[in-house]
Amino acid sequence: MEINKDVHYILNRINENGYEAYLVGGAVRNLLLGLPVRDYDITTNAHPETIMSIFERTIPTGIDYGTVTVIVGSTFYEITTYRMDYEYVDSRRPSVVHFSTDLEEDLTRRDFTINAVCMDKEGNIVDPLNGVDDIKKKVIRAIGDPELRFREDALRMLRAIRFMSELGFDIEDSTVDSMRMNSSKIKYISPERIQNELNRILLSQVPSMGFYKMLHTNILEQLLPEIMPCVGFQQHSSYHDKDVFDHTMAVLDNTAPKTAIRLAALFHDITKPYCLTMDENDEGHFYGHHIESAELSRKILTRLKYSNEIIDKVWKLIRYHPLKEINIGDKGVKKYINKVGKENLDDMFNLNYADIIGKSNRKGLAKLKNMEEKTMAILGRKDPLSLKDLEITGYDLKTIGVNEGPLVGQILDRLLTIVLDFPSENSKDKLLNHALHILKGDLDI
Numbered sequence: 198m199e200i201n202k203d204v205h206y207i208l209n210r211i212n213e214n215g216y217e218a219y220l221v222g223g224a225v226r227n228l229l230l231g232l233p234v235r236d237y238d239i240t241t242n243a244h245p246e247t248i249m250s251i252f253e254r255t256i257p258t259g260i261d262y263g264t265v266t267v268i269v270g271s272t273f274y275e276i277t278t279y280r281m282d283y284e285y286v287d288s289r290r291p292s293v294v295h296f297s298t299d300l301e302e303d304l305t306r307r308d309f310t311i312n313a314v315c316m317d318k319e320g321n322i323v324d325p326l327n328g329v330d331d332i333k334k335k336v337i338r339a340i341g342d343p344e345l346r347f348r349e350d351a352l353r354m355l356r357a358i359r360f361m362s363e364l365g366f367d368i369e370d371s372t373v374d375s376m377r378m379n380s381s382k383i384k385y386i387s388p389e390r391i392q393n394e395l396n397r398i399l400l401s402q403v404p405s406m407g408f409y410k411m412l413h414t415n416i417l418e419q420l421l422p423e424i425m426p427c428v429g430f431q432q433h434s435s436y437h438d439k440d441v442f443d444h445t446m447a448v449l450d451n452t453a454p455k456t457a458i459r460l461a462a463l464f465h466d467i468t469k470p471y472c473l474t475m476d477e478n479d480e481g482h483f484y485g486h487h488i489e490s491a492e493l494s495r496k497i498l499t500r501l502k503y504s505n506e507i508i509d510k511v512w513k514l515i516r517y518h519p520l521k522e523i524n525i526g527d528k529g530v531k532k533y534i535n536k537v538g539k540e541n542l543d544d545m546f547n548l549n550y551a552d553i554i555g556k557s558n559r560k561g562l563a564k565l566k567n568m569e570e571k572t573m574a575i576l577g578r579k580d581p582l583s584l585k586d587l588e589i590t591g592y593d594l595k596t597i598g599v600n601e602g603p604l605v606g607q608i609l610d611r612l613l614t615i616v617l618d619f620p621s622e623n624s625k626d627k628l629l630n631h632a633l634h635i636l637k638g639d640l641d642i
Contacts, residue, residue: 225322
């Protein structure tokens with residue numbers, strides 16, 4: 198099997214200096230699966246100081262844990278010395294690290310057999326823990342005692358689900374059982390590390406696989422307790438044949454693989470269990486759930502340390518996703534464009550299509566299609582949509598005697614409503630004339 202030329206160079210240099218060195222982990226796994234390789238990790242019996250003496254360009258990125266980064270060209274490669282880990286603290290990190298001279302001893306401290314396969318510089322496989330067999334069987338299996346592996350680092354439970362989601366593998370039964378027993382330990386993991394794994398699950402081909410596995414191992418309850426009331430909650434609606442959680446999963450799977458859209462899909466109905474009302478025909482309604490869900494999404498994403506940009510976009514996608522709020526006339530569509538933002542329209546339509554596809558009644562597709570066509574037509578005509586599109590400013594209003602203060606904004610807002618209905622009125626002279634009529638009281642603000 199052909200190996201990356203930079204990796205071959207690194208392995209060869211270490212070998213020439215009398216030490217063992219192997220490519221290890223996800224890179225080998227992906228090479229065996231014919232998948233792209235994101236990162237190349239190398240393991241060796243050479244100590245960090247030795248690696249730094251062999252290569253000219255190095256960074257002691259994690260030297261206390263035996264890791265040195267070697268730079269070849271503009272690419273970074275992590276090289277870690279064989280090691281033995283002792284007791285872990287806080288289900289996150291080892292209390293003591295000792296270097297080892299034995300490859301198998303190093304491999305047994307890793308997470309899963311599929312990530313403990315090695316490759317030498319000639320492309321030969323070294324596999325003392327039978328990881329290749331599990332790769333062929335598409336099985337994720339903890340190395341040794343899964344209980345110990347998850348006590349060492351609780352994030353491994355979420356990593357198992359991420360690998361399952363990304364690779365389409367199954368998780369071996371005893372590993373699943375141990376994940377369920379140790380699910381509460383996920384609370385020791387930093388929000389940043391959780392966010393990273395959660396994003397990769399969200400962006401996998403079928404993200405619902407990961408979320409159902411999180412549900413069945415009790416990990417979802419630990420990470421996102423707010424979503425648990427949705428599980429099994431019936432919607433009592435002629436539009437839905439799924440409970441809120443199952444509908445959410447269907448929407449999630451049908452959205453584009455973008456972080457903000459999939460987070461919006463995950464949380465778009467999260468407060469439905471608290472908003473249900475029943476009419477005289479026993480039909481369920483969820484008035485205001487989009488408003489409440491948008492606010493709750495902000496709290497959850499803040500807790501998980503997402504960026505303000507992501508939080509704001511997810512809030513907007515959830516807050517304005519219901520089509521029932523939209524007047525399909527030109528003016529209503531223009532207001533909708535203003536609220537959502539031109540830059541978010543494609544993602545909003547994607548979310549809406551997925552939402553309708555996730556229902557048993559898909560009558561909303563025609564309205565959504567009409568809405569999308571009208572939106573594109575308005576954007577194509579370059580109709581004025583917001584205050585910044587007006588051919589008049591607050592400074593212009595001063596020339597007709599409007600002093601600074603709230604009145605300036607009130608007049609501009611009124612002028613915008615005129616222009617939304619009649620785009621041809623968007624000229625400086627016409628708008629100043631309308632402003633004079635407003636000042637005289639001929640037009641209401």
